[in-house]
Amino acid sequence: MNRVTIDLEALRHNLDAVRRWTGANGAELTVVTKALCGHKPTLQALQAIGVRSIADSRLENLRSIDRTVDGTETWYLRPPHQSALDEVVALADVSLNTELEVLEALNAEAGRQHRTHRVVIMIELGDLREGVLPGHLTRMYEEVFTLPNIDVVGIGANLGCLSGAVPSIDELMQLVLYRELLELKFGRRLPLISAGTSAVLPLLLDGSLPPAINHFRVGETILLGTEPVSGDVIPGLRGDVVTVEAEVVEVKEKSLTPAGETTDMTPFASVQGDAEIAPGQRGYRAVVTLGQVDTDIATLHPVDPDHQVAGASSDVTVVNLGDEPSGIRVGDTLQFRPGYASLVRLMNNPYTEKRIVPPSQDAARIPAPHGGVTTSASEITDDQEVRVSA
Secondary structure (H helix, E strand, O other): OOEEEEEHHHHHHHHHHHHHHHHHOOOEEEEEOHHHOOOHHHHHHHHHOOOOEEEEOOHHHHHOOOOOOOOOEEEEOOOOOHHHHHHHHHHOOEEEEOOHHHHHHHHHHHHHOOOOEEEEEEEOOOOOOOOEOHHHHHHHHHHHOOOOOEEEEEEEOOOOOOOOOOOOHHHHHHHHHHHHHHHHHHOOOOOEEEEEOOOOHHHHHOOOOOOOOOEEEEOHHHHHOEOOOOOOEOOOOOOOOEEEEEEEEEEEEEEOOOOOOOOOOOOOOOOOOOOOOOOOOEEEEEEEOOOOOOOOHHHEEEOOOOOEEEEEOOOOEEEEEEOOOOOOOOOOEEEEEEOHHHHHHHHOOOOOEEEEEOOHHHHHHOOOEOEOOOOOHHHOEOOOOOOOOO
């Protein structure tokens, strides 16, 4: 059996730390939950521990957010698509936009629903994802400020999401200057500069972030404790929020190099680690029930530092155990930590069980799936309502 376990105590630790860091800089925090793929128990837990601003890139996932929780604000991160603007307005309080035509259509739809829809206009700063070119900003805002059902709450940018552009102080200062220019020209306040992300947090922590960057959209660092540029766990955070378990179906001593002629013509890219293997070298290998169909094996890391992923096919992964099997037998499980790509695919994978473990003091507050006795922390799965004390 394959299983993803989410430790809510570790999750709350990371959330509290990021809250402190952003709050000390006078910035608002929106928690990005798209990697959870709408996993309702974890979304419920986040809301129970006080998250009141949640962002996602799938409308289906926004439906999983409990809108009855007082004050929960929802952000739609993907540029709104024309075929679903009615749902964007109904499910999201705020959306990120770059196209005037879409903004005009959002305005019309918000009018039909008797709502005011808030928007952040995204600016292209070099990552070459979505964003208005700086030379077109003035014209864009001139038009958008006339839309009666649209409230422009700020400007924003994405860095490090597509091309791997590392956020820099110069680029972020450009945003600050663009906001000053727009506010002066139109006499309208733009309260938010939404450019804080997991990749920008290191600039916040070393004190170099411009104070005007006052809105953060953070997912990876809260869920995994890591920052995207290096992939390392940020000091002060926990890297054990998510654990992946896969069952061992074979343990054998084998050659560590294939026999005969080999080619690169394999269905999936190699994920062989960096360890040097001498010709004819042998060692113990475990085969586990997790493959490329299930997740991105290249960003899946064994918890045991002596273990190394040797490769994976559609349905199984081979792990080098070393010179000894260390007591690992068929039927045991090996544990892994996912990177962001691994986590997204695991959470979106119907073949993998998802389980959450609440902080010990909250275990008694979690009801059993269909009434009756409270379930133990180790048995909380997808069909249960989750309540965690704030």
